[in-house]
Amino acid sequence: MADHADQQRRYKEFLDLLPLTLALAGLPASEHGRYFSAEQIESRVFTIRHAYKSARQLARDCIQSH
Numbered sequence: 001m002a003d004h005a006d007q008q009r010r011y012k013e014f015l016d017l018l019p020l021t022l023a024l025a026g027l028p029a030s031e032h033g034r035y036f037s038a039e040q041i042e043s044r045v046f047t048i049r050h051a052y053k054s055a056r057q058l059a060r061d062c063i064q065s066h
Contacts, residue, residue, distance in 0.1 A: 017055045025051035 025047045030036055036044065 013056070014052070017052060017059060020055040020058070021048060021052045024054055 025044075027044055027047060
């Protein structure tokens with residue numbers, strides 16, 4: 001049960017940080033009717049992963065400093 005609660009907490013944290021993550025990633029949306037290639041998607045995933053780590057660290061730093 002604790003494992004399920006921890007997973008839900010992490011999911012909520014992810015959703016809470018998603019707007020900041022996407023802002024930090026700075027990735028443009030695709031043009032209407034055009035799709036990203038597999039390589040472009042991989043590159044964007046890499047960028048979003050690193051932006052999420054930065055957003056999470058920023059949130060932790062802000063919480064700990066106050």
